[in-house]
Amino acid sequence: MLSRSAEGLYWMGRYFERAEYLCRLLRWQVETLVDRPIREIYFGWSRIYMSLNRQPPGGRLELLGNDDYTLADSYTLAGDLTFESPDSIWNCFALGRENARQMRHCISAEMWTCLNLAYLGLRKSSIQEIWKTAPESFYAETASEINTLTGVAEATMYRDEGWHFLQLGRFIERVQCSTALLLSQLAIAKLRDVSFDADWMSLLRVCQANDAYYRNYSVDVQPHRVLDLLVTDPSLHNSLCCSLKAVAAELDAIGPGPQEHSSAAARRMAGRMSALIQNDWPDREDHDALLEQVRQSSWELHDLLIAAYINYAIEDSPAR
């Protein structure tokens, strides 16, 4: 397929994945505002901003005051991440939709209508309106709309290269979001003397893994078990190992690129990342170092993909 279309679909996959991830983050964070202690709320916001590698409005988090102050500040932070910042839910959604608009001939008509309807609804929203009632339901509904789009794509899109680039974007974004979130969790937890179950419970919720955890380990929350589940469980749909496996599978489906070995470096990189998780994770103590390695490799993988399929040198490509 046209390289620009492939790139557009790849980014479409990434933007919607990121928007859905942000919805999950904010949904559970906003829920903590109802009855959780200020410490926990502060932990949540710190984790969110650190994982996004962004500074909050005003430069730093100050949530250690009284309840009123915490709520007012949270309103600002939620507004920032929902509509204002460059990687806010709104911007990610709008950019994903813009990529889809330009690639409408490559996706199914049902997908376009589904996401356009969601976009038109989202466009009418404002943080004031969202905040008036139950803000968590806004994030839950938006995430659900993105999941519906994923389902519609699954049910209606032709399984050509376009589909595989769309999926590749989703899974690479998922790898990057997951590693960033886990690294933030570990970094913040390291700064504290005491480990709080609630922080790990909230991580499970954000990762939609609490049910899976309970089924395996009951309600006894152990940080190392949480990490193992989120990183290595082959049955958890969004565990890191599943995401990496999916990346490798999509690369296989797309094929070698312009020349026999154009995408060999990208495939090797994907294989190494999978091996790190599958083979090294159980034996290593420095999980944060390993996750950092995976995260950096995922950035490199992105560059390798773009170089192999999109921005390759013309002279390297035999004409067909």
Place this chain on the structure above:
Amino acid sequence: MDFDDYNLDADNYDEMFLPDGVPREHSRLLYETLRGLSAEELVSIQERIKRSFLNEGITFTVYGDEEADERIIPIDCLPRILSDAEWRQLEAGLTQRLGALNRFLEDIYNEARIIADGVIPVEIVRGCPQYRIEMHGFSAPHGAWVAICGTDLVRTNDGFMVLEDNLRVPSGVSYMVANRKAVKASLRRLYRKTGVQEVEHYGRILLKTLRELAPSGRSDPCIALLTPGVYNSAFYEHLFLAREIGAELVEGRDLLVNNGFVYMRTSAGLRRVDVVYRRVDDDFLDPLVFRADSLLGVPGLLHAYKLGNVALVNSPGTGVADDKSVYAYVPDMIRYYLCEEPLLANVKTHICRRPKDLEYTLDNLENLVVKRVGESGGYGMLVGPHSTPEERETYAKQMHANPADYISQPVLALSRAPCLIEGRAEPRHVDLRPFVLHGRETRIVPGAFCRVALRRGSLVVNSSQGGGGKDLWVLAQDDEDPKKRERGKKH
């Protein structure tokens, strides 16, 4: 909905009613169906259609209007109907006209017999900014300089007339299909009973035409639709057409020319392109030949075309034939090349580069429509009867300064059709743009993009200026039987 207050005017042909208020035979079923629907039901249908356009993102862009980045074209849910006999007359006229225009283009870029024989003045042709000297000596494959033509037609009490030929990158066909889908879904019983000819196979016919134009020896040609990009006003249409014909939607940056062949950059390497359906104007098509600052085109594209390694649809240089001054000579072209009388009339046109015509135009500004020859989309136009003395004065000064830039035409009493305006049926002026395709043969889908001037009294149908669209139904069989008229009832 009743038509009690529907205002018939003897000066304007009404598409639905005879002058005495009786519905035309081919519109009877529509009339009766509408009478059986309440205003609320029709408003609800109208709303549903509008919503479906919005939800599906069937939009266009108005340049310079940042607020309206993606605007939907207003659609009137009441279809306009043409009988089969009326359509056949149009079809024959359009085929004839495009035949002559293609012969004209082949001639002026080669022997220029029509100029030598004094049928059309040389300055009209060679003085036209759209005349491309770069095309000299070139012969378009199968004579198809213009493979896709959108001709604007109007009807007055004297019959159909051609308002203008769009021979460069005519747009609107996607709305023809979208309007049909939306209106058909809303008035399904009426649609079935009426027996309407299909238009939704336009994509198949377009594909067939484009394939016919591919370079010889390319049995499975690769077709690409070249768009200026997402900010172009017709981007939705480009997407729609690319999808319909299964073509890649490419921008200039996706293509390159190597050794006289055109390639596109794909994720699996470079792939040869055989047919480029370009929706980019000549000026921007090839920076090596036309505007050097163009980022929308492909360097070397014209060279590849001239070598016969790629088909360009439409060919560069066709704009000279739809110039508003050249338009006046189309009937003469038909007589000259085809030895036939024109089947479709032209609007009487005064070419202001002629001193007599300029004088006449200046003396009668308040009664004429004055157009700039290089403009389209309803821009740069003075509608005399709707203009102020100050506007006329400004226009007159400009015409004095550069008469060759202007033509004038009488104000036409455009036909009107009922439209649903605020829950009532009101007459509005309409035109239609059928699309004529020419590969190895000429093909026309029985339908058109029917445009409506939605503002009361307005004659401007362009979507960028308050116009909207309507579905046009061409009946499968001729129902214009005079005997049936006797059964008509006055509304």
